[in-house]
Amino acid sequence: MRRAHIIIGILLLSFALFYAYLAWDLPDRNLPNTLGPDVMPYVFAVFLALLALILIVQTVGGKEKGKTAPENLPGIEPRQGVGVLLLIGLFALYIGLMSYAGFLLVTPFIVAFLMYLTGSRKKGEIIIASIGVTAFIYVLFHYLFQVPLPEMKFL
């Protein structure tokens, strides 16, 4: 966990430097007697870099004790981290498919798959719940609250 905190500090420091580099491209002030669009980003970049350095120094120095000390935090195992990224990827895929195939066609499959991931193994339960949830959300948003949902593009 200590190593993870040091890595986080380095990533934040790198991000702060990158952010300051992007702010470099912004124009200087074009109104008199006021800060230009680039000043606040520079200020935030400096603070972020300083805080990242403090985090690294604190972690290396090992001063933080008790429940919040890095070694006492649960953290993430590598396998779990991969699982998290895959799950986010699954959601991104669902969003991508929904933009072409529409909400009604794609949603039952994602609901069924998510139920499988959370431990559901009864086929009847999965089928009924996936169709039911899709219908419920569709009726709620589309008819009750008049919020249009994505529709199929290729028909």
Added chain:
Amino acid sequence: MLDVAIAALLEVTKLHNLFASVAGVVFGLFIGATPGLTVSLGMVLLLPLTYTMPPVTAFCLLLGLFASGMAGGSISAILLNIPGTPSASATAIDGHAMAKKGRASEAISTAITSSFFGGMVSLIALILIAPSIAKAALKFGAPELAALVFLGLTLICSFGQKSLVKGLISGVLGLVFMTVGLDPIVGMPRFTFKMIGLQSGINFLPVMIGLFAIPQIIEGIIMKTDVIPKYEGRVEKVFYRIKELLKYFKYKMLSALIGIGIGAIPGAGGPIAVFLSYENAKRISGPKCKEFGTGIQEGVAAPESANNAMAGGAMIPMLTLGIPGDPITAILLGALMIQGLTPGPLLFRNNAQFVYSIFWAFLFANIFLLLVTLSTVKVWIRILQVPKRILLPIIAIFCIVGSYALRNSFFDTGIMLFFGLIGFFMKKYDFPVVPLLLAIVLGPAFEQHVRMSLIISDGDPSIFVTHPISLVFIIIAFVSLFSPLIRKLIKRFRRQGCPDDELEVK
């Protein structure tokens, strides 16, 4: 003013608004009573539904959830020793002890009547205090507003956070993300990478949904949540216990005042108020001090009263100054902005009837909380057993559709997923997410007021210290950065309450 108040009452008592309030209360009880689901999550799930609602109906729904969600967390705290919300953690101490002795019904009725009591006291405080603050805030200029937002951000990043450095990192990251979009003064694009979706900046609603909902979904699916134990005891009908509303009056009243005070401080958080009120109850109980923790009603009444009193307290800075103190009021602020209303002193001047509608909606939310919960308590016990394999997919789809529905934009769903991933890793490495969210919400106002102040002063930064109110806010902000020291002093003070006792949190 009376005619405005009456007009507001007539609006709130329309059938569809009362129905929205009851629906909010029922949903809030479900959310609060289910371990793993937070009130913030419930609010972000309901938020997309309010896009097309009239403002009063939207707030009847959301305030119903707010009031009952805070109280609903006590049900699983009492029956299962698992607080449904963080603010119910102190209730679990004596509440679960009472349940183990076969007094679950008594504990639940005490919790709900105390929640109602605290909610009503905080409503009175809101009505009495908010208009005065709003009137004073009308005199604030750009330097005062900039300093006030700075104070709010500093409090949120520092006060009540376990690690000051992590709180500040979270806040500054939020400010960084806030700069994406059009510059607020000259209107030129910043950090948009020529993407049209980023031209209008990062909308905080998908950020909110991502930060609060996605980590919980990931926890449930990837990390596999713990099995929720079943409550095997008996719970009797408790509606007749409504007559116990004024029982333990001094505990409930003092705790309500603590809840209001803590709730009004941005960043202070629920657990601080409930544990402070619990410790205070021990201190004023005299010889009964040693019975706390063994299962006594006072140990449930005090924290629950503080719990719901925080709701009204937190709404004071949100409504009057536009500074949300916690995620829930940040969501309410978001709901106001969706409706085209800007919270702050001008809300009281230009939309007085709507403000009174909020007061009435809060009143009815508390009344429905009392009536609905006490008459349906057995239903909530069954709710505790709803399997996560059905709940989590529903929540996931709701989140994706909800963030899409804001602007019919898939870009917003992408923002939601991005911040969901960030929120998950922040949670795992103990970085608070609330400062990040509130910095995105308050950051644009902060930058705008700072730059406007410098335009007014011809570029002279001393304007922030030559204006007395601004100077006071800045001093308080820096004092709050030393809050870890203040907390150490409070801990020393707390130990003087019951010298032979240690507060155990199971």
